Amino acid sequence: MRWSLTTRVAGPIARLLRDNPVLLLAGPHSAGPIEALVRTWNPQPTRDDDGVMHVADGVRWHGPLRLEPSLTAEAELPGGWSTAYAAQAARRRVRIPDGRAGEALRRKYVRDIPVGAEALAWSLVTGLARQLDGAARLPGCPPYAVEPEDTVYCVYGHDALPWQVLRTVVGLAIPDLARNGSVAPNDYCLDRPGLLEIRVRPFADDEFLPYALRARASDGWPHSLYRFSALPQPTAGDTAKVVERLRQAATLLAEVIGGVVLDGEGFPVADG
Incomplete structure (x- = not known):
């Protein structure tokens, strides 16, 4: 009905x-x-x-x-x-x-x-x-208005870039990134302390694939996930500025590597 x-x-x-x-x-x-x-x-x-x-x-x-x-x-x-x-x-x-x-x-x-x-x-x-x-x-919870710091951008791509290359690619939008942890060449994190981070990791074979990607996905793609997230700033406006820089960096990365950028909820992110 x-x-x-x-x-x-x-x-x-x-x-x-x-x-x-x-x-x-x-x-x-x-x-x-x-x-x-x-x-x-x-x-x-x-x-x-x-x-x-x-x-x-x-x-x-x-x-x-x-x-x-x-x-x-x-x-x-x-x-x-x-x-x-x-x-x-x-x-x-x-x-x-x-x-x-x-x-x-x-x-x-x-x-x-x-x-x-x-x-x-x-x-x-x-x-x-x-x-x-x-x-x-959500049932049993108070209404939720999405805050700027809750915004996440996810870039799905082929094999992960080395961290030095990723830092260079997104440097126009987010300069002065540094590596703050590394498990493997395809599993690491770049950040600006207190401001933002980019978490890079392999995309697992059994991992949930967003519906927006399913027409494109194959055995060879995606292999990697780049997750861009912001930390709360003193004001919502300051946080929104950081989020915009993340969006610019994520869309730039997707263009360079031939990837796709979605938000954290699985919606495609427009360039611009």
């Missing part, structure tokens, strides 16, 4: 919104432009006999849904949003391990980290929230 902007409050719709990752938007949003964005994340979704789009293994896409006050309350959503989309997926969570990032993860995921189909659904709604100035809500 597919619901539209004119849908009235109903128990099943409220449960759909309450129990699944949800994209929250201000103002009316028609299905066409949102679906076009979803298709950049997965260019080959399918539809079932009810017309519901299956956007990933185990993930069904519903919307737009008008958030009238009664539906908002019944679905236990925050006020101030007028339109919602639900990425329906079976709930599956794992506990957050102890470690350096554990405290920040526990603030973001108060009911543990989603995995499996729910993790795919969460990546989709958070990536859309970033692009559309919306928010994402």
Whole structure:
């Protein structure tokens, strides 16, 4: 079953919104432009006999849904949003391990980290929230507005460049990088302490391959993953400037090595 902007409050719709990752938007949003964005994340979704789009293994896409006050309350959503989309997926969570990032993860995921189909659904709604100035809500957690420091760029390529060559390639956008760790020639990290890092590692044969890459992937590609991430700065504006430099560096690298750059949620990143 597919619901539209004119849908009235109903128990099943409220449960759909309450129990699944949800994209929250201000103002009316028609299905066409949102679906076009979803298709950049997965260019080959399918539809079932009810017309519901299956956007990933185990993930069904519903919307737009008008958030009238009664539906908002019944679905236990925050006020101030007028339109919602639900990425329906079976709930599956794992506990957050102890470690350096554990405290920040526990603030973001108060009911543990989603995995499996729910993790795919969460990546989709958070990536859309970033692009559309919306928010994402994971069941059992407060609404999440993506912060600049949460932005990650991933370049998928062939064999990894030696660290000295990578430093030269991205040096126009990010000068003064230094290596801060190395496991192997294809497994190392470059950084600017307190500012950003570029983590390079092999892409494992059994690793999840983003849907946006699947038409291109083969036995010989991708072999390497370059992960560009920023550290929080004194202001959001300062962090945004660092993120922009990361985007420039990632797109430059992809052009040089014939790779593809996606954001951390699996959406293609435009050059410019």
